[in-house]
Structures are given as structure tokens and as C-alpha cells.
Amino acid sequence: MSKLPGNAGVSLLGDKSLEFYRDPVSFYRQRIEKHRSRVFQSRLLNRPTAFICSVQGMRELLCEKSNLFVKDPTDLMTNVYGDTVVTTNGEEACLLRLSLTSLFTGRCLESWTDYITSVCERCLKDLSLSGQPECVYTVFKQLGTELVLGLYLNVRPEEQPELFQEITELCTQHWHGLISAPLSVKVPMWSSGFSTAMEARDKLMEIIKDKLENDTQGFVGSLRSLPLPDSSSASQHLLLFISALIPKALASLLTSFTLALSGNEQEETRRRALTDAVYMQGVLLEVQRLWPPFIGGRRIADQDSTLAGFHVPKGHGVMYISHSVHRDPEVFQQPDSFLPERWSGRNAGQEHFLCSFGSGPRNCIGVKLTDAFLKEACMYLLKHYDWCLEPPSQDLEYKWLPVSRPANPPTISFTRLDPTRSDKIDTR
Secondary structure, rough: OOOOEOOOOOOOOOOEEEEEEEEOOHHHHHHHHHHHHOOEEEEEOEEEEEEEEHHHHHHHHHHHOOHHHHHOOOOOHHHHHHOOOOOHHHHHHHHHHHHHHHHHHHHHHHHHHHHHHHHHHHHHHOOOOOOOOEEEEHHHHHHHHHHHHHHHOOOOOOOOHHHHHHHHHHHHHOOOOOOOOOOEEEEEEOOOOHHHHHHHHHHHHHHHHHHHOOOHHHHHHHHOOOOOOOOHHHHHHHHHOOOHHHHHHHHHHOOOOOOOOOHHHHHHHHHOOOOOOOOHHHHHHHHHHHHOOOOOEEEEEEOEEEEOOOEEEEOOOOEEEEHHOOOOOOOOOOOOOHHHHHHOOOOOHHHHHHOOOOOHHHOOOHHHHHHHHHHOOOOHHHHEEEEOOOOOOOOOOEOOOOOEOOOOOEEEEEEEEEOOOOOOOEOO
């Protein structure tokens, strides 16, 4: 057992949170090079914190030793969304997951197929109609919003346009609570971002409670019938499931997909992804590996332990960095290269080495739904369009927080494909 490389600094003065949030990728790369280790320590949120940048360390943290590292009960997610399957610990988290899992698997998941298809058709069918480049992140965020509000809340823009717009705006305002200083200040003519976010939450909760009382169909009807711990649990989970966080994550991945497969030089990649289901899965995994929508996740050591051979004292924070874990050269050869074929070769069967949506017993409960949606949206694009950057030269440098995407939203020109072409899809 070795001491963590690096320095945890001293209270307040040694805190590196600002440096990390300004550019988390530069932050971890500089320290990996300095310490020659993919596990190191620094001070984050004024707490000594171990940073995990290797596949081995991530797997120990999230899988083999997940019971030793807990969610931070003072985390802002808890303040904004309440006690949910994402924020709770121990037996409560296990029981919530057992109750909710049925809503994201099996027949429930299959029942959403037609709606997912209809949303993709409605939002993507006119990408080439104007003849002008599209800001794809905006398009995909709208697509994700329609999916989330339609599936989870039975609110669809073609049926209830005013309510849909109201909820969308409130979700955006509420989202700002996660990226604002948690100071609830309200004076005449001005409110802090956090205060505005909490007001939006209260309005959303009124809409959600009305839905839970009056809707008997779909996800809302199924959720209200589950054995949840208290009367507020269903509404708190709906608040989480309709949050702006999910459409932004979906938009992030779809934007990265279109950029990775953009232009004439990627025409063969697009054709192969359309006609070969195994290769298509490799493309989606490679997009997730190189451009994870979330930079990582945070835990607190509940007792003294070790990660990747390093001692982690009780009370230390632990931050796994998905961007770095996915580029661990011990596991991924040519880690910075887009190579979909790696997933049917050297890395076949190693999808669990990715942690875009967590891993192990606390991974994202909706990961199968996310996979189904991404595959449907990407297949729609491949079947109906060719596309390229317009203008060809754009700054595609990513920003990684709070959700990853190019700092300057890219614009892409779409060309409708000939509908009579005879491409066949291999579903083996």
C-alpha cells in the first residue's frame, strides 16, 4: 500500500476547485505527467481528494469496493433534486433501485420503442429542408427534451404545446441551480440564480404532483404504483427524470457522433455503420469513450481503504475522471484515436470499462433506454442523410463542464439521401 502521490494542500488556501472546474482535462493531464501516476491527490471542494484516472482504479471504486465509498450527503444534487436513487446511500439506495428497475427494462422499455421512433422522425426529418447549416446541439437538445417529457410525464409538444414550453423553461431554470452558487438570495428586482432555480423547482413539483394524482397511463401511472419509501419519493424522482441534465447528455453524445462521422472522408464509416450492426455498436461505444457527456463522479471514503494500490484515508473525497479512464493506455491502445473496430478486437467485451454513466451497482438506471434512444436517432441520421461541417473550418475544442460539448456550438450541413437506395441493415 502506497501513499497517494501529490499534495492535498491546506484548508481553503490549498483548494484547487477553481482550477479543476476551469479546465478539468488540463488539470488531470498536468498532474499525471508530474506524478507519473494515474492516481493522485489534490484538494477539491476544500476536501483532500483522490483523483482516479485509470480503469483499474475506477473499477475498484465503482464495483469491487462500491460499499466503501458513498455519495456525499451534502452534494448539491441532493439540495436540488432531493433524496433519489442517484443521491441516497446504503439500503435506501438499494431499495429504490429495486423498485425503479422494472420501469427501465423488459416490457416497459419495449413499450417505448414506437414513441422513440416517432420523436426521432418528428425532430430530424427536416434537417436538410432549409438548405442552411444546422446548429446540431440545439436540434439534439430539443429532441432529448421531447423524448424525456413525453416518456416520463406524458407531455408532448404536438398535444400540449403551451404546457410543454412551460415545463421546458422551468427545467432550464431549475438546471441553473446545479451550476450556480448555492445562495438563496431574493431582493426587489433581483434573485440569485439558485433562488430562481428553487422557485422553478416548486412550480415543477406542482405540475408533477398534478400528473401523479390524475394520470393513470404510461410512466407516471407505473411510478405511482411502485412501493416507494414515502409520499414524496415519486415526485422527486420525476423531477430528476425530466431534468435538463438528460437532454443535455443526449445532445452531447449525438453532437459528438455527427462530428466524428462528418464529411466525405467518413462516408465509408457511415455506410458501414448503417449496414453492420456490430460496427454500429462499436461506433457508439467509441463516441462515448472519447467524448463522455459527464467528466466523472465523486464519492467519499466511508472508511480507510485502497484504490489501485494507494491508501485512501477515511473522509477523503474520491473523484473518478471518465475522460481519463477512457484514455487509459494500459487498456486502450492508441487511446486518443477514433477506432470503432477496437470493440470487436482487442477491447471486445470490455464495455464495462467505460464509466460515462457510472459503473457497477450504482450505474445510471436508465442506461438501456439511453442506448436504445441513441441507436434509433443515429440510425435515422445514417439512413436519411450525408452531412459535413459548414463552414468546413470551425473551432471544435470541447468544454467539459457541466456537460461536455464543443465550446462553440458547431454547425453542420445535411444532404438528404436518395430514398430508393438499397442499403440493407445487418441485425445479426
